[in-house]
Amino acid sequence: MTEKTERDHVSGTETTGHEWDGIKELDTPLPRWWLYIFYASIVAAVIYWVLMPAWPMVNGYTHGVLNWSDRRNVAAEVQTLEASRAPMFARLASASTADLARDPELQEFARAAGESAFGDNCQTCHGAGGAGAPGYPVLADDVWLWGGSLDEIEHTIRVGIRSGHPDARMSQMPAFGRDHMLSAAQIGDVTEYVISLSAARDRLHPNAQSAARGAQIYLEQCAVCHSATGAGDRTVGAPSLVDDVWLYGGSREEIRRQVELGRNGVMPTWERRFDDGTIRALAYYVHQMGGGEADQAALAPATSTPVLDQDQGQQSGANVTP
Amino acid sequence: MAKITLIDRRGSDDQHGIEAEAVNSKAARELYTKRQQIYPKLAHGFFRNLKWAAMVVLLAIYYITPWIRWDRGIDRPDQAVLIDFEGRRFFFFFIELWPQEVYYIVGLLVLASFGIFLSSALFGRVWCGYACPQTVWTDLYIYIERWIEGDRNERMRLAKAPLSLDKARKKVAKHTLWLLIAAATGGAWVFYFGDAPTLFREIFTGHADPSVYLFVGLLTFTTYALAGTMREQVCTYMCPWPRIQAAMTDQHALSVTYRGDRGEPRGPHKKGESWEGRGDCIDCHQCVAVCPQGIDIRDGDQLECINCALCIDACDEIMEKVGRPKGLIAYDTHVNVEKRQRGEPAKIHLVRSRTVLYAVLMVLVGAIMTYALATRSTLDLNVIRDRSPPFVRLADGGMRNDYALKLINMAPRVRRVRITVSGLDGAHLISNGHQVDANGAIEVDTQSDGVANVRVHVAAPSNVGPGSHPMRFTITDTETGEQAESASAFFAGAAP
Numbered sequence: 166m167t168e169k170t171e172r173d174h175v176s177g178t179e180t181t182g183h184e185w186d187g188i189k190e191l192d193t194p195l196p197r198w199w200l201y202i203f204y205a206s207i208v209a210a211v212i213y214w215v216l217m218p219a220w221p222m223v224n225g226y227t228h229g230v231l232n233w234s235d236r237r238n239v240a241a242e243v244q245t246l247e248a249s250r251a252p253m254f255a256r257l258a259s260a261s262t263a264d265l266a267r268d269p270e271l272q273e274f275a276r277a278a279g280e281s282a283f284g285d286n287c288q289t290c291h292g293a294g295g296a297g298a299p300g301y302p303v304l305a306d307d308v309w310l311w312g313g314s315l316d317e318i319e320h321t322i323r324v325g326i327r328s329g330h331p332d333a334r335m336s337q338m339p340a341f342g343r344d345h346m347l348s349a350a351q352i353g354d355v356t357e358y359v360i361s362l363s364a365a366r367d368r369l370h371p372n373a374q375s376a377a378r379g380a381q382i383y384l385e386q387c388a389v390c391h392s393a394t395g396a397g398d399r400t401v402g403a404p405s406l407v408d409d410v411w412l413y414g415g416s417r418e419e420i421r422r423q424v425e426l427g428r429n430g431v432m433p434t435w436e437r438r439f440d441d442g443t444i445r446a447l448a449y450y451v452h453q454m455g456g457g458e459a460d461q462a463a464l465a466p467a468t469s470t471p472v473l474d475q476d477q478g479q480q481s482g483a484n485v486t487p
Numbered sequence: 488m489a490k491i492t493l494i495d496r497r498g499s500d501d502q503h504g505i506e507a508e509a510v511n512s513k514a515a516r517e518l519y520t521k522r523q524q525i526y527p528k529l530a531h532g533f534f535r536n537l538k539w540a541a542m543v544v545l546l547a548i549y550y551i552t553p554w555i556r557w558d559r560g561i562d563r564p565d566q567a568v569l570i571d572f573e574g575r576r577f578f579f580f581f582i583e584l585w586p587q588e589v590y591y592i593v594g595l596l597v598l599a600s601f602g603i604f605l606s607s608a609l610f611g612r613v614w615c616g617y618a619c620p621q622t623v624w625t626d627l628y629i630y631i632e633r634w635i636e637g638d639r640n641e642r643m644r645l646a647k648a649p650l651s652l653d654k655a656r657k658k659v660a661k662h663t664l665w666l667l668i669a670a671a672t673g674g675a676w677v678f679y680f681g682d683a684p685t686l687f688r689e690i691f692t693g694h695a696d697p698s699v700y701l702f703v704g705l706l707t708f709t710t711y712a713l714a715g716t717m718r719e720q721v722c723t724y725m726c727p728w729p730r731i732q733a734a735m736t737d738q739h740a741l742s743v744t745y746r747g748d749r750g751e752p753r754g755p756h757k758k759g760e761s762w763e764g765r766g767d768c769i770d771c772h773q774c775v776a777v778c779p780q781g782i783d784i785r786d787g788d789q790l791e792c793i794n795c796a797l798c799i800d801a802c803d804e805i806m807e808k809v810g811r812p813k814g815l816i817a818y819d820t821h822v823n824v825e826k827r828q829r830g831e832p833a834k835i836h837l838v839r840s841r842t843v844l845y846a847v848l849m850v851l852v853g854a855i856m857t858y859a860l861a862t863r864s865t866l867d868l869n870v871i872r873d874r875s876p877p878f879v880r881l882a883d884g885g886m887r888n889d890y891a892l893k894l895i896n897m898a899p900r901v902r903r904v905r906i907t908v909s910g911l912d913g914a915h916l917i918s919n920g921h922q923v924d925a926n927g928a929i930e931v932d933t934q935s936d937g938v939a940n941v942r943v944h945v946a947a948p949s950n951v952g953p954g955s956h957p958m959r960f961t962i963t964d965t966e967t968g969e970q971a972e973s974a975s976a977f978f979a980g981a982a983p
Binding site for chain 2: 266272292293295296297303305307308409410452454455456
């Protein structure tokens, strides 16, 4: 290189020799701090290759001397988390309804665990927050087919409804239309009568004559399960017909269709899928959605006061005892 | 432009003069020059002492504050000043703030802003000169440097000397001390965020959280870099305050000023010579030698000047020696310098409309904050209406809505509160776990200094029309009667 480099007289920096319309480009060196960080990055990269999983190979990849694995770490963390929750689940599984009622910590755990399990397993049919869907009962209201106490709800979750479980909750609404048990006119009459029994009469205005004809058919065909007054029977999961809550829809047509088709919903048994603690948590979560009913033994008011008093008692006791 | 060179011209027969180049002077400033190391000479005098005092007090506040204890009862942090991220609390002696009370911090920042506006309107960059951490730590670092390497001339000589055992020893000692101070600075910082004695033990036993070491390391690095090696560059290039300062100050604000009216024409002066027909400035460059920013104050107000007033001390010392009145460089205004040049009387206007306004605003904001703090409620209620399901139709034809209540109790004791609803005819509380009393109220315990979550349901009779109905929840302390309210709504389905 015999070519003499040119220096800019203001900055004292060499030029690259390039020139455009009299403008020359300075060959300004990289800032030193930048250059050092660049070199340091290269060094860090090489160290990383050695320590951590880095290069894809034909079969697998380089594992690195630290043997790091995010997958394994996550699995370990999940295991730690599950282990840390295990005692609470065990406590929940062995707690009686009364125990649960006076233990706010356990309630909070049950609610959280129940909400999580509900979201993963129940929400698809029963809706978020137990909002329900046509054919899938609303769990947040105070209308229960098979009973709304904590024990009853837990039992339903355990055995399911028409689930094939030996102890499953079982009953069958006949398909009066499809199986030609009643004529179309008779079904129309009984539909009018059912509407006249229910709170829906104010909005659907049943035909009085038709309803009167339907009354006789109701007593013969329906009253066995739904009772003469239409109050329903929880032992067989027969819904009350006096309120204005309808599993398969509350319009005249929808009520009629249920008499015709007698749809019977299925809820799976969850006993084999969940441990006792999770089932208890689910039952608690559903129970506290708003419509939960008291058990035979009435729920004691849950306040933190008794628990707190115990703590204080223990503390003062510890202070007194030498 | 001339290339800056440090020419050793010591030994001139000037009585007091020394050769000191203002490396950042206007004339010397070039776009492409590399940074010139500044070797500030030790000044003696009132302002130097004031700065020493400010340094000691401010460093003491910084390092000691986390160690002050303040008893708040059992199981409560006993650190007087603590930013507890984990517990989401800010403790300041008798004050305890929750995250949602961040407006007190905003108020404090507003107060600090007006404070700095006021101080700027009165005394210019007094913050920069005395109280800014950059100034304080740089001062401390220069003190260490001077202690190990000697004053200005010795340091310059050492810098130019070839590497020797002595030089290496001095450099190592200096940087070690700097790093120790830097580490202590970072260490003290983390103590504000955790229990200081515990954290102190953990740090030295290696049990502290990695984030603690990270922050100590980070602040060690920044302290060492900013105060040790970057110094005046931080003020000149990095800090926005000099720019903001330009907007905050006015011609009446006092700042460190060279009184050109008295000083010019400058020139060397020999003992016994007449002072007639010449200025008081003997061009001794002492003001330049002591300047940590590397400027010549005689060039007038400059961006680089942090108003540390050390040149005042340096000049006063010289004026005393040559028998002229002190105050050739002093806190003054440019307006006054011009007035005196025209032969008019100079006057200092500290009470001006803007200073009065700032002061009034400070008092106002301070009063509002004090009032707000003194009367703040320790009970609060947040209501979150469940949206899925948006409403539930009940067997009796009524409607039900569900609510999650957050009972916020800022008092350090469990308080029992009564929950009631109002504002919607026929609406009443339902609860799974809690008993509703004859008045339709639910009594629950709050958490001590915490948030209790309570889920309640509200049912309204069947005649409640569709749409959204406003209603409100109230909690009442059963002992003190203190109340907190929260507006909410009852939704009864969309209108058909």
